[in-house]
Amino acid sequence: MAGRVVFNPQAFANVEKDGKTVGFSFETKAQYYRGITLSIVRDIKINIDGEDVKREDIRFSVNGETFTLEEMRTVIDSDYRWEFGEYAVVTVLKEGGLSKGKHHIKALQVIAPSYMPFQIESMNEADFEI
Amino acid sequence: MSEIKRSVSLYSYQDEYYDGKLDLEGALRETAATGATGVELLAEQMIKRFPKPIETEEFREKWFGWLKKYNLEPSCYDAFLENRIFDNRTLSLGEQINMMKRDIRLASLLGFPNLRTLVSTPMDVIEGSLEYAEKMGVKIGLEVHAPFSLNSGWADGYMEMINRTGTKFFGFIPDMGIFCRNIPDVVRDKARRKGAKEECIKIVDDAYAKRIAKGFVKIKYDLNLGKANMEYRMANGMQEMMDAVKNAGGGPADMEYAGSSFTYSWSEPQDIIDNIDYIFHTHAKFYNMHEDYTETAVAIPEVVDAFKKAGYKGFLSSEYEGGEHLRADMEVDSIEQVRRHQEALRRAIEE
Numbered sequence: 001m002a003g004r005v006v007f008n009p010q011a012f013a014n015v016e017k018d019g020k021t022v023g024f025s026f027e028t029k030a031q032y033y034r035g036i037t038l039s040i041v042r043d044i045k046i047n048i049d050g051e052d053v054k055r056e057d058i059r060f061s062v063n064g065e066t067f068t069l070e071e072m073r074t075v076i077d078s079d080y081r082w083e084f085g086e087y088a089v090v091t092v093l094k095e096g097g098l099s100k101g102k103h104h105i106k107a108l109q110v111i112a113p114s115y116m117p118f119q120i121e122s123m124n125e126a127d128f129e130i
Numbered sequence: 131m132s133e134i135k136r137s138v139s140l141y142s143y144q145d146e147y148y149d150g151k152l153d154l155e156g157a158l159r160e161t162a163a164t165g166a167t168g169v170e171l172l173a174e175q176m177i178k179r180f181p182k183p184i185e186t187e188e189f190r191e192k193w194f195g196w197l198k199k200y201n202l203e204p205s206c207y208d209a210f211l212e213n214r215i216f217d218n219r220t221l222s223l224g225e226q227i228n229m230m231k232r233d234i235r236l237a238s239l240l241g242f243p244n245l246r247t248l249v250s251t252p253m254d255v256i257e258g259s260l261e262y263a264e265k266m267g268v269k270i271g272l273e274v275h276a277p278f279s280l281n282s283g284w285a286d287g288y289m290e291m292i293n294r295t296g297t298k299f300f301g302f303i304p305d306m307g308i309f310c311r312n313i314p315d316v317v318r319d320k321a322r323r324k325g326a327k328e329e330c331i332k333i334v335d336d337a338y339a340k341r342i343a344k345g346f347v348k349i350k351y352d353l354n355l356g357k358a359n360m361e362y363r364m365a366n367g368m369q370e371m372m373d374a375v376k377n378a379g380g381g382p383a384d385m386e387y388a389g390s391s392f393t394y395s396w397s398e399p400q401d402i403i404d405n406i407d408y409i410f411h412t413h414a415k416f417y418n419m420h421e422d423y424t425e426t427a428v429a430i431p432e433v434v435d436a437f438k439k440a441g442y443k444g445f446l447s448s449e450y451e452g453g454e455h456l457r458a459d460m461e462v463d464s465i466e467q468v469r470r471h472q473e474a475l476r477r478a479i480e481e
Contacts, residue, residue, distance in 0.1 A: 002454060002458070003454060003455075003456075003457045003458030003459075004148060004457060004458075005457075029148070033141070033144050033172075033175060034172055034174040034175040034210070035174050035175065035178065035180060036174070037212070037215060039215050039216055039217070040212065040214075040215060042217060073216070073217055073218075074216065076215055078179045078180055078181060078182045079179055079182075081178075081179065081180065083178050083179075084144075084147070084148065084174070084175050084176070085147055085148040085149075085150065086178075112214065112217070113210065113212075114210070114211065114212045114213045114214040114215065114250060115210060115211070115248040115249070115250040115251075116250075117250075117355040117356035117359065118356065
């Protein structure tokens with residue numbers, strides 16, 4: 001079930017709020033074959049240019065609502081699933097965002113379908129430019 | 131003339147759906163274009179905001195309108211009992227039965243006479259849902275997917291329940307991946323692209339052939355699937371194969387190929403005949419259909435022949451699973467793959 005292209009190449013960007021750059025965001029599909037409740041997304045780990053992002057700095061948005069990874073543990077509403085083939089918006093809070101130029105992202109998705117004896121851990125990587 | 135019917139599982143079209151080339155209606159249109167008369171659905175794959183739309187008349191009108199337009203009959207609803215939906219506990223028995231009943235109801239709302247459940251569904255949950263399944267007219271089928279098999283200690287656990295309850299609403303859905311004569315070529319080619327050595331590939335292919343020659347040691351019934359699976363692998367010579375690959379200088383690609391060999395297995399087609407009273411739907415799994423309508427691994431003619439001999443009247447539902455070995459490196463053409471597979475099934479059924 002691996003090998004999908006998950007990132008939206010057009011969507012890597014810094015995030016502005018009240019005239020300030022508060023972080024950066026990207027869009028990613030799930031490396032899996034059906035839509036899932038956010039509660040079975042057991043972790044998202046992000047590394048940019050060799051530097052790990054702190055778990056509490058990650059925000060995950062689907063259908064216009066935004067959750068922390070901690071909050072996602074209990075999200076089972078049918079309006080806020082990570083739909084098959086659809087992008088979720090992942091935002092990383094980081095003052096000043098990313099510098100202009102080239103970057104490399106490694107993003108690990110940990111998904112735990114109940115029927116599987118183990119979790120699916122898939123590492124996805126991409127080069128992008130801000 | 132055989133009464134075996136042909137269906138397509140929309141799982142087959144996942145790559146085109148993922149890339150936005152097909153939507154649900156498009157997948158139904160392609161299904162009909164293959165000559166299949168049945169459709170199998172993973173609601174959580176192609177119905178957004180599951181399960182809400184299924185509860186609405188508006189969606190159901192659309193669904194039944196498409197079925198009429200494309201002349202398709204619902205064959206099987208593939209359910210995923212998410213009994214570990216929260217990370218801190220497994221749902222209680224009552225909660226799981228309620229979830230199963232919800233899925234049975236959803237299947238019935240969309241006109242499906244069969245519901246596929248997975249091996250991780252506890253026996254108590256199946257038993258606790260039987261009365262409701264009967265009331266709704268939806269049969270619960272347990273998918274028999276490698277490493278599981280019919281005529282095994284694992285299947286006996288379910289046969290005991292069938293005999294004890296006398297139920298007509300539970301049975302097996304064999305996945306034709308349990309009839310693989312060899313490891314699919316698309317898996318081997320992927321290993322080569324990743325740098326696997328010919329010597330190691332041969333060790334693995336020979337080990338698979340040896341498993342078939344000796345007869346696969348069958349998996350036991352154990353709800354601890356990880357443990358049961360590891361015992362099964364060890365009993366089928368995993369350690370020796372892994373050691374041989376390592377000694378031949380095998381790297382990650384070789385080890386991955388060796389490990390993947392346990393995704394496939396060989397059962398005797400006679401298993402179908404022996405268990406036909408408990409089989410009402412079938413996943414016609416395939417990995418790579420060649421231009422001459424031969425499948426790389428699955429013994430289609432022999433297995434279909436067993437279904438014919440047994441007088442099977444259910445669907446053989448195409449389930450394409452080759453895309454995952456291609457998509458990282460090349461375009462996947464599920465539409466052409468399913469077309470070829472349906473033609474191969476048609477020939478095997480009619481000729």
